[in-house]
Amino acid sequence: MSFPLSNMLLSWFDQHGRHDLPWQHPRCAYRVWVSEIMLQQTQVTTVIPYFERFMQHFPGITELANAELDEVLHLWTGLGYYARARNLHKAAIEIRDQYACEFPQQFEQVQALPGIGKSTAGAILAQAFDQPHTILDGNVKRVLTRLYAVDGWPGKKHVENRLWQLAERHTPGVRVCDYTQAIMDFGATLCSRKPRCSECPLTKYCQSFQAGNPTDYPTPKGRKTLPVRTTRMLILQDEQQRVLLLHRPPSGIWWGLWSLPECPEQDDIPTWCRQSLGLAIQNWTEQPALRHTFSHFHLDITPVLAHVLPAQDMAMEADARVWYNTAQPEALGLPAPVKTLLESIK
Numbered sequence: 001m002s003f004p005l006s007n008m009l010l011s012w013f014d015q016h017g018r019h020d021l022p023w024q025h026p027r028c029a030y031r032v033w034v035s036e037i038m039l040q041q042t043q044v045t046t047v048i049p050y051f052e053r054f055m056q057h058f059p060g061i062t063e064l065a066n067a068e069l070d071e072v073l074h075l076w077t078g079l080g081y082y083a084r085a086r087n088l089h090k091a092a093i094e095i096r097d098q099y100a101c102e103f104p105q106q107f108e109q110v111q112a113l114p115g116i117g118k119s120t121a122g123a124i125l126a127q128a129f130d131q132p133h134t135i136l137d138g139n140v141k142r143v144l145t146r147l148y149a150v151d152g153w154p155g156k157k158h159v160e161n162r163l164w165q166l167a168e169r170h171t172p173g174v175r176v177c178d179y180t181q182a183i184m185d186f187g188a189t190l191c192s193r194k195p196r197c198s199e200c201p202l203t204k205y206c207q208s209f210q211a212g213n214p215t216d217y218p219t220p221k222g223r224k225t226l227p228v229r230t231t232r233m234l235i236l237q238d239e240q241q242r243v244l245l246l247h248r249p250p251s252g253i254w255w256g257l258w259s260l261p262e263c264p265e266q267d268d269i270p271t272w273c274r275q276s277l278g279l280a281i282q283n284w285t286e287q288p289a290l291r292h293t294f295s296h297f298h299l300d301i302t303p304v305l306a307h308v309l310p311a312q313d314m315a316m317e318a319d320a321r322v323w324y325n326t327a328q329p330e331a332l333g334l335p336a337p338v339k340t341l342l343e344s345i346k
Contacts, residue, residue, distance in 0.1 A: 003205045005147075006172040006179050012201055013182030016190075018044075022052055029103035029128035030061050036120050037084050044188065050079050061103065064089065065096035073257055073333020080336065086256060087115025105129055126180040134171040135180055136164055139187025145218040146191060149207035153221045228298045233260040233338070234269070235305045235345060236281060242323040243342060244277070244308070245332070253294065257333045258322065260303075260341065269304060278314050281306040292337040303341050 021044070023035035034054060038047045054075050058064040064072070069089055076085035091113040095103060103124075104110055111121040119140075122133035141154045144166045152159040172179050190196050195214050197203055208214040236244040245258040263272045273279045284306035292299045314321060324330065326346045334342070 005170040005202070005205075008201055009182040009186055010172075010175060010178055012190075013178060013185060017178075017182055017185045018189075022048060022055075027128065029105075029124060031055065032128045033103065033116075033124050034088065036123050037088050037115060038079065040084060040120070041081055042079065046079070050075070061092050061095050061101045065092040065101070069256060070258075070333055071331055074331040077334045077339055078336050082254065082257060082333070084115060085333075090114045091116065103128070105131075107131075107133060123180055126176045128177075130175075130177045132171065132173050132176050134164070134168045135184070136160075136167050137184060139184045139191075140167060141187075142193075142218055143183060143187045143191050146195070146208040146214050147202065147206050149211065149217065151219055153219050155221060159219075226293070226296065226298050228300060230265060230300045230302070232263045232265060232269070232286075232302045232304055233341065234263055234273070235260060235287075235303055235341060236273070236277075236279065236308050237306070237345075238308045238323060239310055240323075240325070241327075242325050243345070244279075245322050245324045245334075245338075247320045247322075254335045257335050257338075258324070259335055259338050263304070269306070273306075280309040282309060283307050290337055290340065292335075299337075301337055301341075305345070 021035075023031040035047065035051055038051055038054075057071070057075055058067060067089070069086065072085050072089045073082060076082060079085075094113060095101060099109075104113075105125065107121055107125060110116055110124060111118060116124070119134075119136045123135045123137070125131040126133045126135065141163055144150065144163050145154065148166060150159060150162055150166075154160055154163060190200055193215075197206075197209055197214060200206070200209070203209045206214065208217050234244075238244075244261060246261055248254045248257050248259050250256060261273075261277060263269050263276075269284055270281055273281050284304055287303040287305055290301045290303065292301060322330070322332070324332070324342070326342050329342075
């Protein structure tokens with residue numbers, strides 16, 4: 001099947017596309033880059049307020065590169081997938097040190113930056129500089145698998161390669177910036193998980209529509225039952241009602257964030273606090289459990305509220321812990337469930 005997809009999508013985009021997104025006004029490589037990273041696995045409506053706050057604090061590459069990672073993670077709190085924020089900060093430092101704070105314009109240079117893959121590099125260069133690069137994000141995959149009835153989960157290499165071929169075939173040499181936004185908007189708003197085929201200008205060419213099964217595409221990944229893990233998070237308050245937070249080690253989930261101490265379920269809580277934290281506690285009570293879901297498991301959290309007896313020496317380095325004032329919170333990166341627990345006791 002060969003048809004003028006780019007022309008049809010651009011015509012649709014001119015009438016129905018999104019032209020007032022905050023990273024479009026003003027449009028520059030830095031703003032496009034930050035938005036593309038935030039939009040990975042996250043919807044536009046969720047991203048917009050985070051993006052606007054981020055730009056207020058870090059209006060350019062220099063400010064982001066010179067910031068402390070804690071500042072960046074704090075503004076990312078609740079957006080999830082924190083590796084994106086760490087890579088964003090690391091890439092900003094590289095751009096500052098290697099490119100004098102000017103965002104590179106060569107594809108290989110952009111793709112080499114932390115957290116940027118082939119599709120994201122193409123999206124940044126297409127939207128910021130109108131360079132003719134192809135993208136293949138989740139929305140584009142959905143559109144192409146339906147148009148061409150491409151069987152197989154898009155995460156499989158041979159399926160992804162086929163989709164790249166189709167995407168490259170239809171990427172135009174002009175108005176690439178608009179086309180890139182158009183096909184993403186089309187997949188996000190019209191050819192979404194619940195497609196509005198009655199409004200679609202492409203049904204004449206859409207193989208899955210002609211076959212009557214557009215919602216069969218893209219082929220889903222085989223679902224597995226997520227395992228459940230459990231933990232106990234200790235909300236330890238001192239005389240000033242401040243809560244103890246610990247800095248997560250540089251590995252595993254939430255690394256680099258500030259979190260609540262976690263006591264193994266088989267341990268006695270007062271004994272563990274005394275041995276691991278150098279703290280004596282009293283009046284400890286379990287609170288209702290909270291479930292937080294990751295991409296590969298559920299985490300059931302049992303919060304334990306306790307009061308710390310005064311005048312004690314902590315059994316840990318000072319830079320690995322902080323007493324957090326929930327009434328006047330510091331700018332720290334917090335996992336979403338920890339933020340929820342802290343707000344619940346405010």
